[in-house]
Amino acid sequence: MIAWLQATRKTWPAWIVLGAGMLASILASHLVRQDIEKMAVRQFALSCDQITLQIQERLGAYALILRGAAGLFAASGTVTRGAWQAYVEKLRAEVSIPGVQGIGFAQVIPPGRLEAHIGRIRGEGFPQYSVRPAGERAVTTSIIYLEPFRDRNLRAFGFDMYSEPIRRAAMEQARDSGDAALSGKVELVQETRTDVQAGTLMYVPVYRNGASVDSPERRRTALIGWTYSPYRMSDLMLGMLGDRVEQAFEQHSLFHQQRRIGFNGHQWLLAFDQTQAASGISYMPAWSTLLGGIALSGLLFWLMLSVINTRVNAMRIAAELTAEVRERVAQLNTIFELSPDGFVSFDRNRRVVYASPAIARLTGLQGPQIAGLDEAEFSARLALVCTNEARFPGVAAVRGAQTSGVSARGNQNEQRQRIEIGGASRRVLECAIRLSETATVSQILYFRDVTHETEVDQMKSEFLSTAAHELRTPMTTIYGFAELMLERDFGEADRREFLGTIVRQSKLTVSILNELLDLVRIEERRGKDFTIERVDLCELLREIAAGFGTPEGRTAPALPAPDGPLWVRADRGKLTQAVSNVLSNAYKYSQPGSGVEIEPAESAGGACVRITDHGIGMTPEQLARVGERFYRADTSGKIPGTGLGMTIVREIIQLHGGSATLASEAGVGTTVTLWIPAA
Numbered sequence: 001m002i003a004w005l006q007a008t009r010k011t012w013p014a015w016i017v018l019g020a021g022m023l024a025s026i027l028a029s030h031l032v033r034q035d036i037e038k039m040a041v042r043q044f045a046l047s048c049d050q051i052t053l054q055i056q057e058r059l060g061a062y063a064l065i066l067r068g069a070a071g072l073f074a075a076s077g078t079v080t081r082g083a084w085q086a087y088v089e090k091l092r093a094e095v096s097i098p099g100v101q102g103i104g105f106a107q108v109i110p111p112g113r114l115e116a117h118i119g120r121i122r123g124e125g126f127p128q129y130s131v132r133p134a135g136e137r138a139v140t141t142s143i144i145y146l147e148p149f150r151d152r153n154l155r156a157f158g159f160d161m162y163s164e165p166i167r168r169a170a171m172e173q174a175r176d177s178g179d180a181a182l183s184g185k186v187e188l189v190q191e192t193r194t195d196v197q198a199g200t201l202m203y204v205p206v207y208r209n210g211a212s213v214d215s216p217e218r219r220r221t222a223l224i225g226w227t228y229s230p231y232r233m234s235d236l237m238l239g240m241l242g243d244r245v246e247q248a249f250e251q252h253s254l255f256h257q258q259r260r261i262g263f264n265g266h267q268w269l270l271a272f273d274q275t276q277a278a279s280g281i282s283y284m285p286a287w288s289t290l291l292g293g294i295a296l297s298g299l300l301f302w303l304m305l306s307v308i309n310t311r312v313n314a315m316r317i318a319a320e321l322t323a324e325v326r327e328r329v330a331q332l333n334t335i336f337e338l339s340p341d342g343f344v345s346f347d348r349n350r351r352v353v354y355a356s357p358a359i360a361r362l363t364g365l366q367g368p369q370i371a372g373l374d375e376a377e378f379s380a381r382l383a384l385v386c387t388n389e390a391r392f393p394g395v396a397a398v399r400g401a402q403t404s405g406v407s408a409r410g411n412q413n414e415q416r417q418r419i420e421i422g423g424a425s426r427r428v429l430e431c432a433i434r435l436s437e438t439a440t441v442s443q444i445l446y447f448r449d450v451t452h453e454t455e456v457d458q459m460k461s462e463f464l465s466t467a468a469h470e471l472r473t474p475m476t477t478i479y480g481f482a483e484l485m486l487e488r489d490f491g492e493a494d495r496r497e498f499l500g501t502i503v504r505q506s507k508l509t510v511s512i513l514n515e516l517l518d519l520v521r522i523e524e525r526r527g528k529d530f531t532i533e534r535v536d537l538c539e540l541l542r543e544i545a546a547g548f549g550t551p552e553g554r555t556a557p558a559l560p561a562p563d564g565p566l567w568v569r570a571d572r573g574k575l576t577q578a579v580s581n582v583l584s585n586a587y588k589y590s591q592p593g594s595g596v597e598i599e600p601a602e603s604a605g606g607a608c609v610r611i612t613d614h615g616i617g618m619t620p621e622q623l624a625r626v627g628e629r630f631y632r633a634d635t636s637g638k639i640p641g642t643g644l645g646m647t648i649v650r651e652i653i654q655l656h657g658g659s660a661t662l663a664s665e666a667g668v669g670t671t672v673t674l675w676i677p678a679a
Helices: 002-076 081-091 114-123 151-156 165-177 216-222 233-241 284-309 311-338 357-363 375-384 395-403 451-487 492-525 537-547 572-588 620-625 645-655
Strands: 103-109 140-147 199-207 223-232 256-263 266-273 342-346 352-355 417-421 427-435 443-449 532-536 567-571 596-603 606-613 659-665 669-677
Touching (some): 002 103, 165 199, 199 216, 451 492, 532 572, 537 606
Antiparallel strands (some): 256 266, 417 427, 427 443, 532 567, 596 606, 606 669
16 A cells, blocks of 8 residues: 555656646647637638629729720710610620620700600601600700610610619719719619519719810710619629639638728628538547547656656756757857847746847847836837837737637747838838747747838839829720721721821820830939030020920920020930920920920029929929829820829939929919039
8 A cells, every 4th residue: 555655656747747638638629629710710701802802893894894985985976876786795795794784875865855855766766765754854864875785674775864863873973073983772674573683883974075074063064974884783793703602601601791892982881691501611630639639648648657767867868958958049049149130038027038139220229228128118118119100019919919820730820010110210120929938938029121122012012003004094995996996897087086096095005115114214224324414504405495396386485595505414315305304294284375485594503494384283282292103183184194204304303413393383384493413
């Protein structure tokens, strides 16, 4: 009995390890199960996001198609029923825009012209045509084109959509904004009494060709109708997404997500629910963790018994491990001291015990300043040197993000947080945390300088997005008219008009590309290809004015006779390009009959040239944005240009060591002053 008690006292640590291992195995399997379910929820949310993005992109494509239809009227003024039918047929609507009931045109019928309108449509071969509901109203409209002109769509022929409040609200929004608008939920006139679905309509306004549409009042006056498309919601969703509506959620259950889609002021609420059984979620990793933990606990139990019986061996192994740990610590200290990244380690009480030398360079916080601070004090000290826009959230917040992301294999995902250090040299840092269970270190905070890659990524994204948007508009017009001319025969007048549109849009595309290439060359070479010489600014301005292609019907730029030469240091060709760009803008943004003046003058340390127009001018808000790439003060689309001219001007003048300034007043005119250093 005494021998048994002595043996029990020796082996009780092994029994404790076995019990703790069993409990840890159960807890670990539970955590793995939770992570599997979290992963399923994230996958479900990702599928919802993908479907939402797909719907947004498809609505944008539908709006673009309706704008193209409106472009028919902008191109030719009058669109016949046959031309409309040909346009819709070439779109191959069943393939390219699935779920759309049709593409139509609703015409505004001027007051007092209702009977004449009905007579004209009946004369086209529709003797039963009438406008529904009957009678004249303050504003009367009628659907006169709707392709494909068959089946359900025949019920909409002659319907006055403006007479119904929900449709009227969307039509007025499109009319006043000049952009596409969606209606609220309606029952389409195409509906029969079977398989009735909720419906919606998209409208794009069509204005009288050549009319001014730079304000809501002028848009109302210039309106001649709307291009539109009706959608049955179930058909629209199936047409957009097909089987994806079911396939996205086959593997998970008991999930619910909501997403909002905004389209030109109109909101859609999408509700995603999963009702399939949960058999698609595999809990095998959780069971594997549990069984593996139990097996490991048993192995540890027997190992503990062996360790207890071989204490001497254990002491030797412990000594060897201690030496290895010390060597590892020495290696890590060397790495920390040489690394460009910063590290801050905390003891078991979560107080700073070590800060690598890189911390001072990255954050400005010296090691002695933060040594001994607890994590809350350290967080406050670091937050003070950050900008308000990207302030350090605190060690506890970073640790919370870290511990909430546990992978299915039990590994911690790196949850990185970006902060921005203020001061003269602003830095963007990426921070993460590594938790530790050692006796001396509880956690290590890691910082990496990502300033350069952040700036590059942001500049690249903004540039690509803007350039693609600017090039897509003319290319869409070129493609549409070219395809229309390939597929149909037109008269000589229509053909020349179409070709003229294609040439104009092609010139705009080439202009954008040339100016983009100019910007690239200027930024890459940074003036290394400039040939700087002594140039008489007055003589150069006379040459520019004489060779400038003044628009037809406009007077040449006024240039006063100089008192004498004004010598500057400049590249003659580049300075000519800058002045010509400003002159071109001055003529484009001023009214016929108004003049443009060029005035050279001496200035402190150099000379300047002022170019003044008496055109539309700019508001202070517009003036503040001049020089941004692709920014144009004119939003009507009537004045050609790329929005890169002033950007190139400023780049050229700055590389000369000069500056470009603007002064403008809306409705009065604009003065651009270019300052160049003296020779």
